[in-house]
Amino acid sequence: MRIQQEQKQAAALKAAEYIRDNMVLGLGTGSTAYYLIRRAGELVKAGMRLQAVATSRSSEKLAEEFGIPLADINEVSRVDLTIDGVDEIDPNFEAVKGGGGALTREKITAYYSEQVIWIMDHRKQVSRLGAFPLPVEVLPFGWHLLSEKIHGLGYAPILRVENGQTFRTDNGNYILDIHSPSPAGYRKLSDLLHSYPGVVETGYFPAVCSRIIVADSSEVLVIENKK
Numbered sequence: 001m002r003i004q005q006e007q008k009q010a011a012a013l014k015a016a017e018y019i020r021d022n023m024v025l026g027l028g029t030g031s032t033a034y035y036l037i038r039r040a041g042e043l044v045k046a047g048m049r050l051q052a053v054a055t056s057r058s059s060e061k062l063a064e065e066f067g068i069p070l071a072d073i074n075e076v077s078r079v080d081l082t083i084d085g086v087d088e089i090d091p092n093f094e095a096v097k098g099g100g101g102a103l104t105r106e107k108i109t110a111y112y113s114e115q116v117i118w119i120m121d122h123r124k125q126v127s128r129l130g131a132f133p134l135p136v137e138v139l140p141f142g143w144h145l146l147s148e149k150i151h152g153l154g155y156a157p158i159l160r161v162e163n164g165q166t167f168r169t170d171n172g173n174y175i176l177d178i179h180s181p182s183p184a185g186y187r188k189l190s191d192l193l194h195s196y197p198g199v200v201e202t203g204y205f206p207a208v209c210s211r212i213i214v215a216d217s218s219e220v221l222v223i224e225n226k227k
Ligand SMILES: O=C[C@H](O)[C@H](O)[C@H](O)COP(=O)(O)O
Pocket: 028, 029, 030, 031, 032, 033, 084, 085, 086, 087, 096, 097, 098, 099, 100, 101, 102, 103, 106
């Protein structure tokens, strides 16, 4: 476990080398992004001028704790670089995100960022997406009918529960976690889900990253997305 945390930290520290003075920085969410936010705080303390936009309330709190100036995403004219974690990523840089429920804000921030770096320990790399269920953010209104509809298509959506309570995203919505019977099908499934009223966003991320940074027990690899 400790080794895994060290790998997350190593990937985050490498990614922090891409942060430049005066950047508007998108802060990801999760245990890997934690190390990045902490490092960004150190850079600010050392004199770097940064403005950050957070992909979740938890990352916003961390940014405050580490002294990183925050901006509302609706008040910035650009995001230069977003650094975030992933739950699974395949060799084509397609990813599943949203294990922490932050997928919608993460996707918006990633799409409008000049550059995106995904950081991870090597366990996140898979040959095909599918072992991690696809998180789907849905409106509470009508979620049950939507869930039945998805069930009727042959999937098994599970309403996310945390500490005995229905999980609520930072946007006040629910999460359905969907295991796919066809592991290669997350892109198709995501497109289909977008056609249903009540679906806010899915955790399937096309290859929007500029590069990924992967750490294992011996090295930290920077892999460029050349497409
Ligand atoms: O909603 C959460 C995010 O998508 C995270 O980036 C993802 O779950 C990875 O988190 P961690 O770095 O804790 O494994």
